[in-house]
Amino acid sequence: MSHTLFVLFTMDVEPCQRKSGVSGPVSDEAGMRAILDFENVLRLRGYRATYFVHPELIEAHPEFYRNLRKEGCGLGLHLHTTKFSVAPQACELGGLAPAEQHRLLDLSVSMFEKGLGIRPRLFRPGCFSANDDTYRILCDLGFCGGGVSIPERIWTERFCIWSGAYPYVHLAHRSFRQCPGDLPFVEIPLSVDLTTPLRYNPVGFYHHPDLRPGGVYSETDEVPVNRRALLHNILRRMAADNPPIKTLVVDVHNDRHFTGEGSQAARDLQAVLDGIEPECRALGWKVEASTYEDVIQRFLRR
Numbered sequence: 001m002s003h004t005l006f007v008l009f010t011m012d013v014e015p016c017q018r019k020s021g022v023s024g025p026v027s028d029e030a031g032m033r034a035i036l037d038f039e040n041v042l043r044l045r046g047y048r049a050t051y052f053v054h055p056e057l058i059e060a061h062p063e064f065y066r067n068l069r070k071e072g073c074g075l076g077l078h079l080h081t082t083k084f085s086v087a088p089q090a091c092e093l094g095g096l097a098p099a100e101q102h103r104l105l106d107l108s109v110s111m112f113e114k115g116l117g118i119r120p121r122l123f124r125p126g127c128f129s130a131n132d133d134t135y136r137i138l139c140d141l142g143f144c145g146g147g148v149s150i151p152e153r154i155w156t157e158r159f160c161i162w163s164g165a166y167p168y169v170h171l172a173h174r175s176f177r178q179c180p181g182d183l184p185f186v187e188i189p190l191s192v193d194l195t196t197p198l199r200y201n202p203v204g205f206y207h208h209p210d211l212r213p214g215g216v217y218s219e220t221d222e223v224p225v226n227r228r229a230l231l232h233n234i235l236r237r238m239a240a241d242n243p244p245i246k247t248l249v250v251d252v253h254n255d256r257h258f259t260g261e262g263s264q265a266a267r268d269l270q271a272v273l274d275g276i277e278p279e280c281r282a283l284g285w286k287v288e289a290s291t292y293e294d295v296i297q298r299f300l301r302r
């Protein structure tokens, strides 16, 4: 098993943008088009994505998301408390007191359940915003795993600080979010390049770049990044660290174009897809296309 790389493509499915400078597609329909394009690109290579979906969208288009699930995609909840239509907040999740986090997550779980008929079990917060109470609250609400962390990113105004966070699959800690612990919540962190120094992104944060196609708020990078080199660095560092379960997690957004010669995001995605097999072959690793559920089950069986 240690010579398998579990590859997880994920998408944060955002509601349509209501003001500029906020991520999200121009309409729900454009967002669903992006999902189908992304899905088609991945299927050609044998991958299935995990979608973290904002609750309003599940409620508005339940059939669309039910179909994705039927086709074997992972489906979880995504919540930006700043964008939550039912109770919009001034800050992202990590800036809220425990009772308020619980209330808003509970509301969004109900919306998800109303649309799909099942409670969400996977979670990723908007902007990877969380504090030391978040994992415990997620467990109280029945979540069993997700991608809450982006190791080392510092974006204080979004309440996203993951300095020193353990970067591989682990059980979350009940009181210190950066450490592995014993909560029944399997954290599968976003893959970032820890081999290069922390760098400043003009959007306003410090980070190690990740493989997302395009920039944070636009089709093109704020600072250009060679995706193939990034992939190489991430996997070489992982080989050296040799965690018991190796995962490559790629995040995309539903406001990018995943097809077409003219799209930088489409080219970035292809560069990652083209690189995975040869990089793994060089390391003697087998590639296994996975969803979050697949890896959670694998981790818990271990």
Ligand SMILES: [Zn+2]
Pocket: 012, 014, 078, 080, 125, 126, 127
């Ligand atoms: Zn988001």
